[in-house]
Amino acid sequence: xxxAFTPSDGDGQRSAHTAAGxxxxxxxxxxxxxxxVTAGLAGCGSLRSDESAAFYDGDWHAYGNGPENRNRVxxxxxxxxxxxxxxxxxxxYGPPVxxxxxxxxxxxxxxxxxxxxxxxxxxxxLEGEAFGAPALDPDRGRLYVPMRSAxxxxxxxxxxxxxxxxxxxxxxxxTYRVGDEATYGVSVVDGDVYARSATACVRxxxxxxERWRRSLDPLVYDEYNLGDSTATQIPPAxxxxxxxxxxxxxxxxxxxxxxxxxxxxxxxxxxxxxATDGRGVVQTGHQxxxxxxHAxxxxxxRDxxxxxxxxxxxxxxxxxxxxxxxxxxxxxxxxWRAHLPSEGTAAPVVTDDAVLVAGSGVRAFRRDxxxxxxxxxxxxxxxxxxxxAYASPVVAAGRLFVVGPFGxxxxxx
Numbered sequence: 001x002x003x004a005f006t007p008s009d010g011d012g013q014r015s016a017h018t019a020a021g022x023x024x025x026x027x028x029x030x031x032x033x034x035x036x037v038t039a040g041l042a043g044c045g046s047l048r049s050d051e052s053a054a055f056y057d058g059d060w061h062a063y064g065n066g067p068e069n070r071n072r073v074x075x076x077x078x079x080x081x082x083x084x085x086x087x088x089x090x091x092x093y094g095p096p097v098x099x100x101x102x103x104x105x106x107x108x109x110x111x112x113x114x115x116x117x118x119x120x121x122x123x124x125x126l127e128g129e130a131f132g133a134p135a136l137d138p139d140r141g142r143l144y145v146p147m148r149s150a151x152x153x154x155x156x157x158x159x160x161x162x163x164x165x166x167x168x169x170x171x172x173x174x175t176y177r178v179g180d181e182a183t184y185g186v187s188v189v190d191g192d193v194y195a196r197s198a199t200a201c202v203r204x205x206x207x208x209x210e211r212w213r214r215s216l217d218p219l220v221y222d223e224y225n226l227g228d229s230t231a232t233q234i235p236p237a238x239x240x241x242x243x244x245x246x247x248x249x250x251x252x253x254x255x256x257x258x259x260x261x262x263x264x265x266x267x268x269x270x271x272x273x274x275a276t277d278g279r280g281v282v283q284t285g286h287q288x289x290x291x292x293x294h295a296x297x298x299x300x301x302r303d304x305x306x307x308x309x310x311x312x313x314x315x316x317x318x319x320x321x322x323x324x325x326x327x328x329x330x331x332x333x334x335x336w337r338a339h340l341p342s343e344g345t346a347a348p349v350v351t352d353d354a355v356l357v358a359g360s361g362v363r364a365f366r367r368d369x370x371x372x373x374x375x376x377x378x379x380x381x382x383x384x385x386x387x388x389a390y391a392s393p394v395v396a397a398g399r400l401f402v403v404g405p406f407g408x409x410x411x412x413x
Contacts, residue, residue, distance in 0.1 A: 052076035052353055055413065060098045060396035063133040064309075064347070067187045067194075067238040069275045071311035071347050073395045077354035077364045079380040080400050080411030087112045089407035092388065093232040094133040096408060097143075098396035104167065105408045106130035106145045113170060116397050116410065122170035128161060132232040133391075136167060137188045140206055143167040144193060148182035160197035162186055162204075178202040181218065185235030185273060194236040194243055201236060201245050203259060212259030217248035219271040220286070232390060233309065233345060237274040237281065242294065244281050246270035251283040253296060263296035272309040272345060279329055282310040282317055289319055291332060300332030309347040311355070316367070318348040318355050324365060326355075338365045338377050344389020351395065354379060358387040362402055382411070 053076035064071050089107035096105040101116045107130050114121035128147035135144045143165045149158030160183040164173040179197025187194045191206035198218040203211040219234070237244040242262070243254040250264040251274060269286035276282075280293035284306040291299040304321035311318040316335075317327040323337040342360040349356045354364045362382040369377045382402070387393070391403035400411040 052078045054078060055398045055400060056351065056395045057398045058396060059100065059136075059138075060096075060394050061138065062097060062135040062187060063095065063185060063233055063235050063392070064237075064273065064275070065349075067189045067235075068277060068312075069187075069235065069237045069273045069309060069347075070277060070313070071275070071309070071349045071392060072313050073349065073351055075351055075395070077351045077356060077379070077395070078413045079364070080382070080413060082412040083382075084118075084410055085407060086114055086118070086401075086410050087408040092403045092407055093390045094130065095233070095391040095394050095403055096401055097134050097136050098394065098401070099136050099138055099167070101397050102167070103397075103401065103408070103410075104134050104136065104143055106132075106134050107403075107407065111143070111145050111165060111170075113167065116399060124165055124170045124172060126163065127175065128158075131182050132185050133235070135186045135188045135193075135235070137191060137206075138167075140191055141166055141168065142173065142188075142206075144186050144188060146183035146186045146195065160199070162193060162195055164208075174208055176204055176208050178204075184219070185233060187235040187238050189238045194238055196234050196236050196245050201243065201254060201259070203243070203256075214254055214259045214261065216245065216252070219246060219248060220269050233347065233392065234271070234273045237276045239276055239294075244274040244276055244283075246272070246274060246283060246285075251281060251290065251292065253281075253294075265290060265292050265296055265298065272307060272347070275310045275312050275347075277312050282312065284308065284310055284319060284321075289321070289327075289332075291317070291329075299330075302327070302332050306343075307345045308343065311348040311350045313350040316350075318350060320346075320348055320357055320359070324348065324355065324357055326367070334372070336369070336372050336374070336377070338363075338373075342389060346388075346390055346392045349393050349395060356393045356395070356400075358391065358393050358402065359389045360387075362387045362393055362400075 056073040056075035087105050092107040109126045112123045128149045131148040132146040159177045160179040163175045178195040179199040181198035184196045193204040201214045252264045253262045267283045267285045267290045282291045289302045289304045306321040308320045315329050319325045320343045326335045346358040364379045387402045394401040
């Protein structure tokens with residue numbers, strides 16, 4: 001199947017799109033959809049036409065769909081009926097971001113912008129390896145891409161950095177060093193950039209001025225045979241007065257203004273993003289999931305082993321830990337479970353009526369079905385070739401975007 005977009009050969013050169021070129025790209029995109037529809041989506045089940053509202057039609061500016069890392073969108077989760085490749089990539093670990101029907105995707109040593117219809121794209125080469133989800137600052141016209149440098153080692157660590165691009169044309173604006181080895185994730189709030197690297201949490205002003213830097217330890221990956229390529233979805237969770245990040249064996253609250261540590265709570269081997277809402281913070285870990293309030297007081301602690309961040313939706317917390325668990329946000333008790341054939345570091349994504357989980361394929365589970373193990377909970381699934389276990393699905397622009405073994409795909413209803 002021909003991809004919807006082929007990157008240009010030049011460094012930062014915008015793709016030429018005459019009227020004829022746009023028509024060719026559009027035909028290529030539609031051809032990809034036609035082939036995918038003919039082949040069928042492996043494992044998809046039936047869906048009642050009145051069961052779900054349309055996919056969320058807005059933007060997705062950063063991992064988690066916001067600086068609190070909740071992974072929550074409005075709208076429904078209808079069964080995707082069409083699929084097409086958007087951007088080919090052999091080593092893709094982070095999800096895209098979406099704004100005004102343009103998708104921004106970073107993988108390997110490049111970042112790509114492509115319209116949801118397959119046209120009007122640019123590509124930029126990166127000085128290092130893309131490492132995690134980009135983040136958009138639409139008000140200031142900046143796209144931030146977290147990176148790591150190839151060849152980094154404990155004896156000779158290379159810089160961890162964030163590079164800013166102009167989202168409209170791909171011009172490289174600046175590169176900021178945020179620590180050593182790798183940049184785990186980045187959040188943007190009110191123009192400021194918050195980055196968690198392997199060695200620090202850093203706050204930068206809109207002009208790149210360093211406001212503060214707090215040293216942290218690298219998170220544990222190799223000791224559990226994960227490899228640090230999975231450390232691609234760990235942006236700081238930012239609220240009005242705080243920044244929440246995992247340290248090597250703790251959840252840490254930093255003062256947003258000064259960067260001073262306010263408290264830390266023990267969590268066994270966390271290596272996923274913190275998620276926060278009005279109740280407090282949920283931190284997953286290799287041996288447990290811990291919930292605390294904003295003062296650092298423990299709300300509950302569960303013996304659930306999760307490599308992926310939690311997703312938050314009102315009274316519900318979703319954790320992929322062997323099975324997908326819906327937990328009561330107040331008590332931490334499991335209200336229902338659904339079997340997952342495999343799990344990775346991709347956090348669930350919650351819509352009004354379903355929970356989407358990427359692992360060995362993508363699965364949508366009904367939120368409102370009664371019973372701990374109700375067999376009717378699974379609504380639909382995409383086969384194993386459709387998704388990796390490291391990048392969460394993205395729901396935006398009325399579509400479902402999925403990172404698979406060979407790059408980025410788009411699924412439409």
